[in-house]
Amino acid sequence: MQPFRSVLRALRSAGSSFPAKAVVAALVLALPGRTARADIGIISPAEAKKLIEADDPAKRPIVLDTRGGYKDYFRGHLPTAHHLNFDTLRGTDNGVPVQYLPDDLTKALLVRAGVNKDRLHLIYATGEKLPNDEILSASMVAYVLEKYGVKDIRIVDGGLPAWKAAKLPVTQEYFGNPKGALPEKGNPDIALTVDDVLKRKPGAVLVDARPHNEYVGDDEIWLRKGHIPGAISFHWARLMEADNTHQFLPFEKVKAQLAAAGLTADKEILVYCGTSREGSLLRFYLKHVAKYPNVRLYEGSWKEYAALKQHPAETKENKPK
Template sequence: MKLKYLLARLKKTKFFVLGAVFFAFLVIIPLLPFSAFSANSGTKIQFVTPAWVAEHSKDPNLRILDVRNFPLDYIEGHLPNAVNIADTAFRGPKEGLPVQYWNNEKIGQIFANSGVTNNSRVLVYSDDKDVLGATMVAYLLERSGLQDIAVLDGGYTGYQASQPVTKEFPKYTVGKFTVRDNASIRVTLDEVKKLIGKSGVTFIDPRPEKLFRGEENIWVRNGHIPGARNIPWVTFMDAQNPDQLKPLEDIKKILADKKISPSNDIIISCSTGREATLQYVVLKHLLNYPKVRIYEGSWTEYSAHKDLPVATGDEKVT
């Protein structure tokens, strides 16, 4: 009798476990945050040439974003089918802090109004020293869950030198863009606090040397996160065209000289979360460093917290 009873209980338990697993897949797992699965999201950001743009110009799924901040530059001439949305439109005040990224709903509306859908391939470009605007919007597209993103190497100037431009405005249907927030590619202030001085963690600060050293009186407190390595973002760019990347071998040497290894857990923090996006894209997507994240609040947020440590002068790497 006892044996029959135990077998019956075991059978019931087995069906209960199977039912629980089935329930989890149907109900619980879809409710988990997207970030739980985003580490292997498969997003690709590449730097492309004007020839690449010409080759893919007939792709009906390609959306081109001109993120130059002066509308008359766009009106005077732009890539065929490009939509102008200034990179400044993606940021504003948040809880008293300036130039913080808008919430996901507003970012999604901006992309949707620009003709972007969740299945679009998107090319982003800017000009002159505004390559940071292009990489910032590329980062936000990845952050929002888009898979296929490109940045025009050389920007508008480089494109115009070899390809025809237009003054005509594009015609398109506004679709739907749902932000699938990828939280795995950024860190919060609370996470930064825990990571300072931690073995295997490297902070990169791409600001100009004087800002890094705290020699310019801009913020309430000036300087850098203790232990950060200073690699000004301009060192990645060609001297003749600041919108065009140096060869990757040159960039690898810059990183090697600073003892930045692909094995590091890399956090990039700048002034406002914009400069950091260039080095994020290069290290993660072009050089395939496996763990690179951005501290979006950057020095604007960090320096406002008077309890946090601040270093000044040249970098001190232990």
């Protein structure tokens, strides 16, 4: 009862102006044994370790190693980590490579990986200096889980390097999750189609998360050069620590940069990149670290748009409005 009494004392000191709903919420928060609400965000390696080693197996998280290199998984991974190669969730569709798979195939892969509507999911990959971009596999898988209705997801901040730097245990033992169970209702509204992008509302911010050289068409990668007309440029790596691309910078450190780019919480923000991985990272940060309310991802991204030659492209730099 001690937490209850502490809350009551605080409420009495606040006076009668304290809203009734807030009183109820505060009392519920103080209940002993109350579990934390489901959320999507980041978690420190130390806290992740505590959860993985929970006494009650039913309360342990589903741990997903999302790295594309299976030999990396063999060399060492977090205890109880199940390998879910991010790229198994994509394939060529109508000639366009790395498109997201149909719902039935995706659901089957997630269920086989043990994704469970009632469990917390810890997702990680590798983080090193650029050009290492393995964090994008973690944010992409987090996006897919969120799209299919999973509400409790954390990316391990700093990834495997931060885990090792903290001298936490690594194993080579395989770990197979039992068959999962997805939520009945997904969250498809976080995804955008090309038509959604083309018909976007006035005032919506379209942002390209690729490196700036690709944004302006100085590359040897893409079928067409440049970007979607009206898009601004904000490279995803600006949100990460320079010496560990898996470690997120605190929002206060990047808030001014985001605002200068026109990326503020009051805007509707539409994100894309090359294949949607970079965009998934930018969206994850804006939505789940910065807590912006309205951020969605164009899944087809530039690799799809570049093939739709009926739609224009541009190479000029667009300034934030």
